[in-house]
Amino acid sequence: MGWFDRLRQGLSRSREQLNELAGPLGVDLKEVVSGSSSASLEELQDALLLADVGQIAASEILEDLKASGSRDLRQALSEALTLQLEPDARRAQLRRLGFTPDARRAAVVPRGAVIMVVGVNGVGKTTTVAKLGAYYRAQGRSVLFAAGDTFRAAATEQLAIWGDRLGIPVTRGAAGSDPAAVAFDAATARRVRGLDLLLVDTAGRLHTKHNLMEELRKVVRVIDKADPGEPAEIWLVLDASTGQNGLLQAQAFHQAVKLSGVVVTKLDGTARGGILVQVVRELGLPIKFIGVGESQDDLQPFDAREFVAALLD
Ligand SMILES: Nc1nc2c(ncn2[C@@H]2O[C@H](COP(=O)(O)OP(=O)(O)O)[C@@H](O)[C@H]2O)c(=O)[nH]1
Ligand SMILES: [Mg+2]
Structure with a gap:
């Protein structure tokens, strides 16, 4: 299919x-x-x-x-x-x-050199980082991953496996180490090595946990210290099956770190398609990509017209 x-x-x-x-x-x-x-x-x-x-x-x-x-x-x-x-x-x-132009999925060009993904547990952040790596590499960009989920050893390992599979290098820290330190190292490495793009994975966190949101802000600050102006992009990863709760998550993350876009995953599952409308309308955030499966190619640049065709026809 x-x-x-x-x-x-x-x-x-x-x-x-x-x-x-x-x-x-x-x-x-x-x-x-x-x-x-x-x-x-x-x-x-x-x-x-x-x-x-x-x-x-x-x-x-x-x-x-x-x-x-x-x-x-x-x-x-x-x-x-x-x-x-x-x-x-x-x-x-x-x-x-008075008209809608034809669907043409434009390539998603990040504004800067660092894209960071955030979101709650299990929404598909790590998988999305891997897919994004494959996407941008296919566009001819050199990519580095940062395994910023130091909370669980398995999470770093998960991204390392993707890195091996895709041939993309991974900056990693010890389990339990400070995610900000990993992010700082990775952002410095990208700049020094002159790579095009750094994709930063982060640990899942409940949007209601204040100290964890603070930790996220610290990661953003140290990336900016290592590479001024970065991360130019912070994308919320949102599971399409979460409905209204997804919007609350989005609002909380948007308040903590200024989001620049959203990736909606699991649109191949039992998705509540309309939530994308609320994200765009009520948060004023663009949908950058949609996830439609678990493999590296199951990520598509978002196109509104195409999405509506899938929803109605
Ligand atoms: N069906 C489907 N599964 C996905 C998609 N994106 C991620 N997953 C799966 O969701 C689970 C959690 O993904 P993971 O990247 O580890 O989530 P994280 O905790 O946010 O990092 C894994 O089993 C992924 O394979 C998607 O677009 N579609
Ligand atoms: Mg993860």
């Missing part, structure tokens, strides 16, 4: 809910809006809320549908949802232009 089919499969529950409550998406939008169809806008709103798109986006989508000149509910919903997945500025621009 290709990655798109795995994504579709992962989103099947959300898709069924949307189709079921909204009636067949093939119905005439004009009839839905005028109230003469078996499907109603209220039911559609319920379906959107169940899929976790959130109140703000759901209301805006309904407004867009009412204002749409199209008779095709599926088409109009697809455009409205795509807009909700675009960053604010681009959303405004697309609205002005």
